[in-house]
Amino acid sequence: MAADLLEIKDLTLHYGGSQILNGISVSAAKGEVTCVMGTNGVGKTSLLKAISGTHPRSTGTYTLEGQDIGKTNAQMLAQMGVAYVPQGREIFPFLTVRENLETGFACLPKQHHKIPDEVFDLFPILKDFLSRRGGDLSGGQQQQLAIARALITQPKLLLLDEPTEGIQPNIIKQIGEVIKLLRTRGDMAIILVEQFFDFAFELGDKFIVLERGQVKLSETAGQIDRDLLHAAVSV
Numbered sequence: 383m384a385a386d387l388l389e390i391k392d393l394t395l396h397y398g399g400s401q402i403l404n405g406i407s408v409s410a411a412k413g414e415v416t417c418v419m420g421t422n423g424v425g426k427t428s429l430l431k432a433i434s435g436t437h438p439r440s441t442g443t444y445t446l447e448g449q450d451i452g453k454t455n456a457q458m459l460a461q462m463g464v465a466y467v468p469q470g471r472e473i474f475p476f477l478t479v480r481e482n483l484e485t486g487f488a489c490l491p492k493q494h495h496k497i498p499d500e501v502f503d504l505f506p507i508l509k510d511f512l513s514r515r516g517g518d519l520s521g522g523q524q525q526q527l528a529i530a531r532a533l534i535t536q537p538k539l540l541l542l543d544e545p546t547e548g549i550q551p552n553i554i555k556q557i558g559e560v561i562k563l564l565r566t567r568g569d570m571a572i573i574l575v576e577q578f579f580d581f582a583f584e585l586g587d588k589f590i591v592l593e594r595g596q597v598k599l600s601e602t603a604g605q606i607d608r609d610l611l612h613a614a615v616s617v
């Protein structure tokens with residue numbers, strides 16, 4: 383198995399006085415997809431917020447490529463290669479597709495301020511729509527744009543929060559193919575939060591199931607029984 387890029391131990395997270403995550407340990411390796419699963423409200427998005435630094439971690443240790451990144455903030459984490467595609471995509475509706483993509487440059491030194499051709503190889507539709515406003519794209523196209531924008535930051539760790547939510551089946555399939563391709567490339571670790579069971583099961587190398595802010599189950603694809611995993615993520 384590949385060496386872990388990300389290692390998180392005993393993470394806790396609070397919103398005000400409410401403790402939402404409790405003693406979470408997660409690791410992720412380059413060339414692997416780690417799926418975080420569980421029913422609504424168990425803390426999946428909160429975990430991604432903690433990893434991306436968009437919400438402060440209360441306690442726990444966090445290393446990226448062996449480097450302790452303790453209280454490093456979201457902007458610094460993005461510059462270190464942590465890219466977060468949030469649930470709901472959060473593209474800028476009044477910016478064009480090109481301008482949305484260019485926002486990814488904020489994490490990069492000036493000499494890398496060019497949209498790589500690879501982005502259009504992965505998502506050809508974006509090339510045709512470069513001048514359209516983000517808000518005029520379909521939900522699936524917006525999701526592709528959000529993933530493309532994250533890839534422009536040259537991530538080592540890609541965090542995807544429910545990329546299939548509300549998306550038409552043909553685009554879900556394309557997004558699945560892109561995730562497979564990125565995994566095969568082997569230069570990034572992917573953490574995928576997903577409630578679409580078949581999609582997650584097909585892509586995952588590791589599965590972590592959360593329940594009320596704790597890890598209920600953590601297994602590799604080779605070890606996990608499909609029915610057991612399905613039961614673990616069902617209400």
Ligand SMILES: Nc1ncnc2c1ncn2[C@@H]1O[C@H](COP(=O)(O)OP(=O)(O)OP(=O)(O)O)[C@@H](O)[C@H]1O
Pocket residue numbers: 397400402420421422423424425426427428429469
């Ligand atoms: N900003 C916030 N302030 C207070 N409580 C919050 C906040 N965001 C989330 N929560 C609560 O934290 C818990 C975990 O939410 P979170 O969004 O992380 O779960 P989730 O597993 O991603 O759910 P879903 O699948 O519905 O997106 C829920 O009880 C939610 O109501």
